[in-house]
Amino acid sequence: MKRLISHIKTEEIKKILLISHPNADPDAFCGLHALKLILNRILSNLEIEIFAEGLSSLSEQIAAELNIEISAEIQNFSPDLVILFDVNNVNNIGPISEQIKLDTKSIIIIDHHAAPPNIEDYSPLSVIDDNAISATEIIFDIFDQMDIQLTPEEAFLILLGMLYDSRHFILGSLRSFSIVPKLIESGADYSRAISILRIPMSRPEKIARIKAAQRLEILEIKDWIILTSHVSSYEASACRALLNLGADVVIVTAEKKNEVRISARSTTRFYEQTKIHLGKDIMEKLSSIINGVGGGHATAAGCNGTQNAKEANEQIIKILESLLQEINNNNQL
Template structure:
């Protein structure tokens, strides 16, 4: 937002607004992901815009713009704005939508034909891919994030199943960054757990190869099962998913290991600890 619009992003309010008749929830798969805002959102006119493979909010929404085949929520927003409402979008808005597509598709790696057509339309209407890519460049990693990555690697419990390596670890913060780092180390699937008060947050990341060859869907096969087992909410995509569950770190860690190992056995693989 700062690089594209030239404005400093405002603070996000965690408290529900005192007076509002509507909540628009974007790119969110379950009430648990809304935290303290969940009760508010579920008791006003709810509009949901999402593309996760499963969504617990859609059935409770008054209006749902939902397409699990979309590669980015920005696709759905663009379709509504341009092709349904016929709005004329200013260049900064076009570039924010393009940035959403680039980010969600990992720089178009996860794109399909419709995604690329929309990106081309955004460029034809004046969006600058160069500006978007520059805005999405990661800033230099600060020491706390680097420390979290090192701690995650030190605490790692890893198993091997056939040709696949699966890693489990726990940290206090930067779960997604830690998961990416361990994938870069050579793991095929990474599960990172962190404790947040009375809840635990779980983040999963997987390589495309293990997802396609084993028919794995992290959101459906791991996170949704974990939330059903321990209570809470979870879901996401095939290669990237998460959950928030009401249990101790130790309980969550042992349960997610059990769920992953059972999935591997269901595919004819025998998980063995790496020592």
């Protein structure tokens, strides 16, 4: 980050656009705002805009609770620098991506998903750590290493993002647990954060989960239980629900006119025993099939595109079968 700060100063950057993925979740939304607050505080004469192609329902609740506004569109703003946050590829930020590619001189990525190929070619100053539980965790690390003390508001935003992406630290690591006391020392209110992140499940989301269960198909591959299903929306929520039924891997597809979204989840046990990374080994390989992009984490990943949902699902199963057969063959040697 010191190189980034130096880059901003030496290149006389005056306008920065902070941007994340569509339907920005609390890790993305809170991280964007925390990053804006910190950069505005440590660097003078900067004009910073935040943009995301829509917010999740929980992010909207947080925005209302904290009185935070985020741009729904970017007009008459030509940034000198774009920082992609909680997203590792400019193609994953929605329709604005083409404008960003054409108009932007410099792109920086801050993310906890696996780095895309050839990232050094177009974003040499990026900070990517796929061992981090959340993207907001990376923000803390960056400024902690620079000995920059967080304000209570900044610390609270980072705590919200970490709590959300770690599922209230069910997925926590020693590193993430060690950060929380420091955030509280900086003024973050842990009890309030827990309270804000509680939101009743909406009726449409409940129905999507039930329909996903009604439509599920069960496959057994090398003693692993694989579930597939389809819904019109809330595919990530449906994935989580089906995984809790006892599956090892779940694939849920949402398809509308000219839009295909596929969400995948696996258990930690599945990843630890097979080392199959849903983001790298599966979702990234679907880009050409769905005419879009895919990626994510070892146990949670997804892809977004415009076509061939059925073909993409068939390819996912083929990849899983091939990888699991290879693992089985190796174990017999």
